[in-house]
Amino acid sequence: MDKLLIRGERRLQGEVIISGAKNAALPEMCAALLTSEPVHLHNVPRLHDVATMRRLLDNMGVHTETHGERGGMSFQAPDSLNPEAPYELVKTMRASVLALGPLLARFGRAKVSLPGGCAIGSRPVDQHIKGLQAMGAIITVEHGYMHASLPEGARRLKGARITTDMVTVTGTENFLMAACLAEGETVLENAAMEPEITDLAEMLIKMGARITGHGTSRIVIQGVDRLSGCEHEVVADRIEAGTFLCAVAATGGEALLRHARADHLGAVIDKLKEAGVEVACEGNGLRVRSSGKLKAQSFRTTEYPGFPTDMQAQFMALNLVAEGTSVVTETIFENRFMHVNEMLRLGAHITTDGRVATIEGGRRLTGATVMATDLRASASLVIAGLVASGETLVDRIYHLDRGYDRMEDKLRSLGADIERVSA
Numbered sequence: 001m002d003k004l005l006i007r008g009e010r011r012l013q014g015e016v017i018i019s020g021a022k023n024a025a026l027p028e029m030c031a032a033l034l035t036s037e038p039v040h041l042h043n044v045p046r047l048h049d050v051a052t053m054r055r056l057l058d059n060m061g062v063h064t065e066t067h068g069e070r071g072g073m074s075f076q077a078p079d080s081l082n083p084e085a086p087y088e089l090v091k092t093m094r095a096s097v098l099a100l101g102p103l104l105a106r107f108g109r110a111k112v113s114l115p116g117g118c119a120i121g122s123r124p125v126d127q128h129i130k131g132l133q134a135m136g137a138i139i140t141v142e143h144g145y146m147h148a149s150l151p152e153g154a155r156r157l158k159g160a161r162i163t164t165d166m167v168t169v170t171g172t173e174n175f176l177m178a179a180c181l182a183e184g185e186t187v188l189e190n191a192a193m194e195p196e197i198t199d200l201a202e203m204l205i206k207m208g209a210r211i212t213g214h215g216t217s218r219i220v221i222q223g224v225d226r227l228s229g230c231e232h233e234v235v236a237d238r239i240e241a242g243t244f245l246c247a248v249a250a251t252g253g254e255a256l257l258r259h260a261r262a263d264h265l266g267a268v269i270d271k272l273k274e275a276g277v278e279v280a281c282e283g284n285g286l287r288v289r290s291s292g293k294l295k296a297q298s299f300r301t302t303e304y305p306g307f308p309t310d311m312q313a314q315f316m317a318l319n320l321v322a323e324g325t326s327v328v329t330e331t332i333f334e335n336r337f338m339h340v341n342e343m344l345r346l347g348a349h350i351t352t353d354g355r356v357a358t359i360e361g362g363r364r365l366t367g368a369t370v371m372a373t374d375l376r377a378s379a380s381l382v383i384a385g386l387v388a389s390g391e392t393l394v395d396r397i398y399h400l401d402r403g404y405d406r407m408e409d410k411l412r413s414l415g416a417d418i419e420r421v422s423a
């Protein structure tokens with residue numbers, strides 16, 4: 001199992017290119033299921049999750065191909081395929097649930113494994129099921145699988161008004177994709193507004209979908225009979241960009257993050273500025289500059305455009321070395337503080353009470369062996385390792401590889417002393 005060995009206390013300096021977003025590429029790969037014509041994606045990040053999604057599509061009978069250096073990937077989903085997502089592939093990746101909506105909309109049936117219990121919370125899919133049922137789908141859950149079909153005689157899903165109990169990102173994406181090929185109008189109330197949803201909607205519009213309101217909490221879709229192929233560039237990964245912002249800031253460094261978008265990182269940039277970090281747009285990216293003297297910041301995770309839960313752990317790592325006490329409240333997932341115990345091993349002072357963590361900043365961190373427990377927890381431990389004295393060994397980085405495109409190479413290009421150790 002691979003580990004990352006970090007020798008800390010080096011300022012990060014230079015420039016890196018931010019990759020395409022995991023959370024946009026994965027639904028966009030599933031969107032290729034909606035048409036028999038070729039779909040070409042560019043800027044697809046090199047991630048384990050992308051490889052898993054490709055295997056999932058290959059396994060169904062989709063023709064997939066990679067080309068070029070710039071993350072080019074093509075997909076062609078024939079009219080006849082096996083609309084199944086087996087447990088072996090779904091268990092490692094929550095986003096597999098995104099196959100459900102497109103399969104049902106185009107093929108009228110799907111068998112998708114329930115995603116396995118994930119470390120950050122129970123993450124049920126009840127809203128996905130409820131929404132697709134409102135569109136006429138018959139869905140039963142048996143032996144760990146969702147079996148979905150259309151009522152006898154029906155050829156398509158039907159447009160519906162769907163109001164989810166909570167804002168759900170992949171739920172919104174599933175309904176959006178399903179509604180494109182449904183009969184009539186679908187209205188998504190309480191829709192998620194994340195930039196990845198806007199990017200997916202823009203791709204679907206290129207395919208001929210009729211969508212308005214994406215980027216707001218009310219999306220309206222007029223179903224069409226068929227969709228065509230398209231060419232689409234995956235939006236830059238705001239969470240990867242936010243992670244590098246925190247890493248550079250925590251080490252008192254300076255860097256240019258090419259392709260990072262300030263308009264997608266408002267809440268994180270505001271907090272960084274309050275912490276004393278300079279962040280400014282430069283060319284098609286963001287320049288970050290930090291003196292290393294930081295003020296700890298309290299925050300609460302909420303849906304976009306609020307502070308992203310996917311940045312909570314990385315900003316907590318920055319708070320460890322900032323002066324003052326901060327209070328971090330996680331409102332999206334019930335179990336997303338697993339990095340805390342590992343940070344304690346590095347000398348951090350943190351107490352937790354349910355979904356609230358209190359961090360006493362300004363402590364000297366000392367390197368230790370720590371265990372990555374989930375994707376963003378891993379990134380936060382890497383950041384902490386970059387500022388800690390001595391050596392930090394981050395174990396179980398397969399979590400990190402799920403969602404970061406060659407992170408150690410990018411950090412090394414900024415001057416970090418970091419290497420992958422294969423046991």
Ligand SMILES: CC(=O)N[C@H]1[C@@H](OP(=O)(O)OP(=O)(O)OC[C@H]2O[C@@H](n3ccc(=O)[nH]c3=O)[C@H](O)[C@@H]2O)O[C@H](CO)[C@@H](O)[C@@H]1O
Nearest residue numbers: 023095123124125126127128166167168169170171332333
């Ligand atoms: C592949 C992808 O895009 N993953 C992102 C997506 O995950 P994902 O789409 O799985 O997260 P959701 O937005 O659906 O989850 C929000 C909350 O709603 C709950 N819920 C959701 C659906 C449902 O049917 N029932 C239910 O109870 C979840 O357990 C969670 O507490 O959004 C999360 C929240 O921004 C991010 O952390 C993930 O990186």
Ligand SMILES: C=C(OP(=O)(O)O)C(=O)O
Nearest residue numbers: 093094095310375376403
């Ligand atoms: C939780 C995350 O991803 P996923 O939904 O794919 O587990 C994440 O990207 O931080």
